Amino acid sequence: MSLEYAGALVAAVFFAAAPLILAALGETVSERGGMINLSLDGTVLFAAMAAFAVARGSGDPWLGLAAGAAAGACIALVLAVFGLFLGASELAVGFVLTLFCRELAYFLGHGVSRQPGPDLGSLAVPVLSDLPLFGKALFGQSPVVLLSLAGLGGVWWFLARTRAGLTLRAVGESPKAAASRGVAVRKVQLLCCLAGGALAGCAGGLYSLSVKPGWGHPQGCEGAGWIALAIVIFGGWKPVRVALGALFFAAIQVAGIALQDALPGLSGALFQIAPFPVMIATLLVVNLRRSTAFREAARRVPLLGRLMPRTAGGAPGAIAGALDKGF
DSSP states (O other): OOHHHHHHHHHHHHHHHHHHHHHHHHHHHHHHTTOOOTTHHHHHHHHHHHHHHHHHHHSOHHHHHHHHHHHHHHHHHHHHIIIIISOOOHHHHHHHHHHHHHHHHHHHGGGGTTOOOOOOOOOOOTTGGGSTTHHHHHHSSOHHHHHHHHHHHHHHHHHHHOHHHHHHHHHHHOHHHHHHTTOOHHHHHHHHHHHHHHHHHHHHHHIIIIISOSOOSSOSOTTHHHHHHHHHHHTTTOHHHHHHHHHHHHHHHHHHHHHHHHOTTSOHHHHHHTHHHHHHHHHHHHHHTTOHHHHHHHTTSHHHHHHHHHHOOOOOHHHHHHHHTTO
């Protein structure tokens, strides 16, 4: 394999993973604050439509991307109002929202379906884009890669290095304990839900304005929200691990495409669905880590015994019960 070909594969992985990273980071912020947003898949799809429609109408793809983020925040606001202030089940509301937003996106987007429109284009960062292997992959292609990396850095810094992030994590672990310390729990959860929705909406905009340009039925990003939800669990609610999970899923997709040329005798559909059972199997292994019996058995195996402390991670306390019941 030539260095140029390897660089192209790396670039493809980062490009495909960019919107998944943002969507999963958005859900990470929501869940670390104690809010499960099951509307994520519908949010991504609706935001993709809104972003493309605004970009096509205004001629400015960056305005379209902002519209996608605003659409995501508005959907998250609906979830927060029903879940936090009206006492409805946030899981039920989120599930209904994802179905409603999907149909609404295709209904409202019919007028711009299969129409040409602007996209985010490409961006080459001087000097950095000339670095070997990772230079073009990170700094010499679509700006969506830089946006995803900026989102990763911002979310990590906020959660790990700021007082507001500490407060958010405290609310997610135990809302009652945080309230007893004078924290406005509902306000914190509302803000984290809005921020998570905006990031998911931005992910939708990245799909229709770069990764899968245009709008139509089917769009091509259906299911991305569900994958992002799984990636959050896979990454243990930690931003860096979540981003690595998105890159892992994207790598499987890219590998499937690359292997179609090497193995022409196999059906192309097999390569398209391959990432999903791999992710399911991976999530199964990750879930097994939470079993006390599995952890005790793993510690008897030298290699697994060393890895378990590094890979162990639990859900925030406020949502752990819902996850144990399978939502």
